[in-house]
Amino acid sequence: MRKNKRSKKIDIDHLAKLANLKISPKEKKNLTQQLEKTVNYVAILNKLPTANISPTSQVTGLKNTSRADKIEKGLQQKNALKNASATANGYFATEKVKWG
Amino acid sequence: MKNLNELTIVEARRGLKNKKISIFELTKACLNQIKKTDHKIKAFITVCEKEALKTAQEYDKITKQQSPNNNHQPLFGIPIAVKDNFCTKGIKTTASSRVLGNFVPPYNATVVKRLKNAGAIIIGKTNMDAWAHGSSTETSDFFTTRNPYDLTRVPGGSSGGSAAAVANNQVVAAIGSETAGSIRQPAAWCGVVGLKPTYGRVSRYGLIAMASSLDSPGPITKTVEDAAIILSVLAGKDEKDATTLDKPVKNYAAELNKKTKEIVLGVPKEYFLAKMDKKVREKIEVAIRKLRRLGSKIKKVSLVDPKYSIAAYTILQRAEVSSNLARYDGIRYGRKRKYFGQEAKRRIMLGTHVLSAGYYDQYYLKAQKVRSLICQNFEKVFQEVDAIVAPTSPTTALKIGESAKDPMFGEMQDVLVEAGSLAGLPGISINCGFVNNLPVGMQIFAPQFKEELILKIAHQYEKS
Numbered sequence: 001m002r003k004n005k006r007s008k009k010i011d012i013d014h015l016a017k018l019a020n021l022k023i024s025p026k027e028k029k030n031l032t033q034q035l036e037k038t039v040n041y042v043a044i045l046n047k048l049p050t051a052n053i054s055p056t057s058q059v060t061g062l063k064n065t066s067r068a069d070k071i072e073k074g075l076q077q078k079n080a081l082k083n084a085s086a087t088a089n090g091y092f093a094t095e096k097v098k099w100g
Numbered sequence: 101m102k103n104l105n106e107l108t109i110v111e112a113r114r115g116l117k118n119k120k121i122s123i124f125e126l127t128k129a130c131l132n133q134i135k136k137t138d139h140k141i142k143a144f145i146t147v148c149e150k151e152a153l154k155t156a157q158e159y160d161k162i163t164k165q166q167s168p169n170n171n172h173q174p175l176f177g178i179p180i181a182v183k184d185n186f187c188t189k190g191i192k193t194t195a196s197s198r199v200l201g202n203f204v205p206p207y208n209a210t211v212v213k214r215l216k217n218a219g220a221i222i223i224g225k226t227n228m229d230a231w232a233h234g235s236s237t238e239t240s241d242f243f244t245t246r247n248p249y250d251l252t253r254v255p256g257g258s259s260g261g262s263a264a265a266v267a268n269n270q271v272v273a274a275i276g277s278e279t280a281g282s283i284r285q286p287a288a289w290c291g292v293v294g295l296k297p298t299y300g301r302v303s304r305y306g307l308i309a310m311a312s313s314l315d316s317p318g319p320i321t322k323t324v325e326d327a328a329i330i331l332s333v334l335a336g337k338d339e340k341d342a343t344t345l346d347k348p349v350k351n352y353a354a355e356l357n358k359k360t361k362e363i364v365l366g367v368p369k370e371y372f373l374a375k376m377d378k379k380v381r382e383k384i385e386v387a388i389r390k391l392r393r394l395g396s397k398i399k400k401v402s403l404v405d406p407k408y409s410i411a412a413y414t415i416l417q418r419a420e421v422s423s424n425l426a427r428y429d430g431i432r433y434g435r436k437r438k439y440f441g442q443e444a445k446r447r448i449m450l451g452t453h454v455l456s457a458g459y460y461d462q463y464y465l466k467a468q469k470v471r472s473l474i475c476q477n478f479e480k481v482f483q484e485v486d487a488i489v490a491p492t493s494p495t496t497a498l499k500i501g502e503s504a505k506d507p508m509f510g511e512m513q514d515v516l517v518e519a520g521s522l523a524g525l526p527g528i529s530i531n532c533g534f535v536n537n538l539p540v541g542m543q544i545f546a547p548q549f550k551e552e553l554i555l556k557i558a559h560q561y562e563k564s
Contacts, residue, residue, distance in 0.1 A: 010453060012449070014456075015449050015456070016449070018456060019448045019452040020426075020437055021449070022437075022438055023445070023449075027442075027445070031449055035446070035449060035453065035507075037507055037508075038450055038507055038508055039450075039453070041411060041414070041508060042411040042412075042414055042415055042463065042467075043411075044411050045408060045411045045415075045467065045470050047408075048408060048470055050466065050469035050470060050473065053469040053473060054469070054472060055465055055468030055469050055471070055472060056468055056472040056475055057313060057468060058313065058343070059471075059522075059523060059548070060298070060299060060300045060524055060548060062300070062342070062343060062345065065342040065343070066342075067339045068339075075207065080206065082204070082206055083202075083203055083204065083206075083432065084432055084433065085430055085431060085435075092431050092432055
């Protein structure tokens with residue numbers, strides 16, 4: 001586990017990398033302060049005992065919903081590509097992805 | 101006599117059926133009001149004047165060819181504004197974000213499809229907090245909407261454009277979306293009716309997602325009856341949203357005046373916050389006394405302190421925001437991630453933090469467990485009472501600029517609706533008076549799928 005005990009210190013550069021956002025030095029200072037303030041506030045939840053409580057992610061009790069197995073018309077290729085920043089031969093075109 | 105743009109859905113439908121007015125005249129009256137006032141109010145991002153007038157003319161032709169009484173489309177010819185986070189085929193849909201500043205969806209959201217199938221005329225797309233992140237419209241990447249009651253104040257948010265448009269009679273009715281407060285709070289601050297249905301009652305397909313376990317589309321209207329009419333149009337199972345339920349949809353408007361057994365209303369002491377505006381509190385207390393006179397039994401109840409709901413809601417919502425906004429890569433549609441505004445970045449970053457390795461259990465899982473506690477608390481309280489009444493917001497509309505400094509401004513403003521939203525409950529906000537000429541909203545919420553009950557209570561209050 002990373003720095004679990006020191007949760008007040010937020011590693012903005014690490015988060016920005018995970019979130020694929022570019023953060024300027026000025027933004028970094030503000031964001032650090034604001035995120036720490038929020039994290040400190042939400043710590044009040046620790047006052048509520050939840051040892052034997054299960055988590056809730058869905059409130060109406062639906063499970064394993066599926067639709068009828070029939071083919072429906074989807075978006076046509078030209079409509080799907082209409083908002084693309086760049087296309088090539090009927091596909092979305094992206095910038096080169098580099099690893100490492 | 102009222103100007104045409106001031107009519108409610110019920111009044112406009114009556115006028116159209118009796119051939120006292122035409123759909124073109126009604127649509128034109130709304131467009132004229134937008135022209136006259138929207139440079140000050142700034143409720144709209146896009147106004148679809150040409151398309152709306154063309155549809156209006158077509159619909160008038162249909163009306164001439166057949167007896168209007170044969171038309172059973174409940175919104176036939178009614179000009180409606182839609183919040184700009186619902187995809188509208190061929191009409192720019194931005195969610196008030198520069199990332200989607202040039203996005204023209206190739207399909208309609210289910211809400212839009214159902215409105216059109218019911219005969220509504222989409223008159224335009226309304227301003228909001230960008231991505232629905234906020235409670236004032238101030239985080240819109242384009243401009244801030246003004247409160248029609250005082251142009252130096254915000255209309256509330258995030259569905260602020262829709263609420264202001266209805267309050268200023270620019271449209272007959274509007275559609276908003278709520279994650280926690282985004283329909284009810286602007287409705288309260290603009291003195292109109294806002295209905296947040298049960299989670300899963302109205303399809304989210306084509307609604308630009310904020311927090312997917314909470315998002316609920318709903319109507320913002322001039323009267324409770326109008327909200328009931330629109331709910332019947334929007335509600336129901338949608339194959340394209342697996343969280344919608346296959347429960348029967350009632351004719352909610354027809355149910356409004358039916359007699360019920362004595363209703364027991366709960367008043368939660370925790371929702372009358374120590375720091376809330378005293379005059380707002382007084383208005384709510386007067387309104388509750390009126391509900392008692394109308395035949396309801398009032399009972400004091402105790403709910404989980406809203407400060408815990410704020411914390412749990414903040415974590416869950418930020419987590420879902422960071423996940424939902426991860427899809428914006430500028431490749432398939434929209435612009436690159438550098439176009440995100442400050443508020444979106446702030447929320448994505450916190451959401452990423454609470455979901456990241458080493459912090460997930462501490463924040464996200466903990467908040468999900470507190471969500472269970474909140475649901476259990478409501479289940480218990482709803483064994484004693486049928487519905488709960490409380491203020492919608494602790495204050496009236498705030499001045500422009502007051503939200504800027506607080507990184508949790510939205511959550512603090514929505515303190516009195518977050519718990520209900522976390523439990524997926526339906527809620528309605530209606531006007532219950534004015535403080536210094538600014539509207540005060542009262543909310544009524546009930547167990548899941550009890551829209552009929554809250555509409556009925558609100559309707560009785562409104563007409564008395």
